[in-house]
Amino acid sequence: MIQNELIQLLSKETEKELTYAIKAAPFYSIMLDTTQDISKIDQMCEIYRYCSIEYDDNGKPKALQINESFLGFHKVEGQSGAALSEQILQIIKQRGLSISRCRGQGYDGASNMKGIYKGVQKKIIDVEPSAVYVHCAAHNLNLVINDAVKDVTEMAQFYDIVQRVYVFFGLSIKRWDILSSLISESGTHKGVTIKNLNPTRWAGRYDAVFALKVRFFQNLTVNKFSIKMLQPKAVDLAKAADLLKVCMDEMCRLRNQFEDVKKEATDIAQKWSIRPEFEKRDFVP
Incomplete structure (x- = not known):
């Protein structure tokens, strides 16, 4: 009392x-x-x-x-x-x-x-x-990104797999204990565990994917997304616009370097003993 x-x-x-x-x-x-x-x-x-x-x-x-x-x-x-x-x-x-x-x-x-x-x-x-x-600039960006990817079948399937991985381990104390015993607590990302997928906030999806990536391939690095950079109290409209431009430039860079991203995905798949398969499509310019 x-x-x-x-x-x-x-x-x-x-x-x-x-x-x-x-x-x-x-x-x-x-x-x-x-x-x-x-x-x-x-x-x-x-x-x-x-x-x-x-x-x-x-x-x-x-x-x-x-x-x-x-x-x-x-x-x-x-x-x-x-x-x-x-x-x-x-x-x-x-x-x-x-x-x-x-x-x-x-x-x-x-x-x-x-x-x-x-x-x-x-x-x-x-x-x-x-x-x-x-x-709210961060909330606005969340909406834009969610709307941009919600109709992409491959993205929906990918995040469904991320969520199922969490559910598989998270709903079983025994499986979670086994996973915890196999996770290395050394290095830069000490204490990072797999996370539940946030259905509305894109930054939450980043955390879930980042944790999965760290835990199964710890030597990779991931760029921080702009959403969290829009949240500090010192950010004004001009700064928010600059950060959004940086985000757009980064997305354009990744699009122009698609083969490099594909190679990284292939390396990760091979590290996990997964056969990398990419669907071939014909694009009309």
């Missing part, structure tokens, strides 16, 4: 300090998302993005610090744009913040959030026209 009380006191004090910092900033943006907890209750996270000025010993500004502060979860009272926006405005008011200083909204691309007529962003803009809506 005492430790719970101490944790609650520390939480309240931290929350108070963060709220004070947000109030001290001239403007702020809100970033919100919802997800179900283990009890199937929809929870909305409350995050504020704002800038603070660092001063030197002489009291002169020396740096601009970008901050993102998480202040809590809230049970979602309704899923409509009107219900969510009303709850958001009420939360902001309870914090003692003025909606007139809100200059940005960051949500995913769900219709109840981004809708131009009845979405949350429209309801907030009706109250504060300067609160510009920005679709």
Whole structure:
């Protein structure tokens, strides 16, 4: 009981300090998302993005610090744009913040959030026209990539195999123990294990494939994908555009070096004693 009380006191004090910092900033943006907890209750996270000025010993500004502060979860009272926006405005008011200083909204691309007529962003803009809506860049890229590959049969089959490998080992304690005993815990990727395939986030698919690749062929290296690079708090729209261009350039490079990628896949297959077979197709230029 005492430790719970101490944790609650520390939480309240931290929350108070963060709220004070947000109030001290001239403007702020809100970033919100919802997800179900283990009890199937929809929870909305409350995050504020704002800038603070660092001063030197002489009291002169020396740096601009970008901050993102998480202040809590809230049970979602309704899923409509009107219900969510009303709850958001009420939360902001309870914090003692003025909606007139809100200059940005960051949500995913769900219709109840981004809708131009009845979405949350429209309801907030009706109250504060300067609160510009920005679709989360990382989430946007996830959607683009998923849409680009969802109709490719070979990709669907590949990820089905990745998921079945996890299910085969993950649903059996005995098989998982055998796999764990065979996995080398030395080297750069210590502690990496095969993972469940994330159905919505492409970065999660990267983690699953990377773990499988490391565990069955540990000497290969894998390039980091741009999605995780879009998530740091210091990333602005210009930086996001640059990162997306780098991603596109890398994909073009891989396409132009297809034979090299094919050879690497062949080497991996041979390492696993798998007969490499590639379907031949006629392409019309």
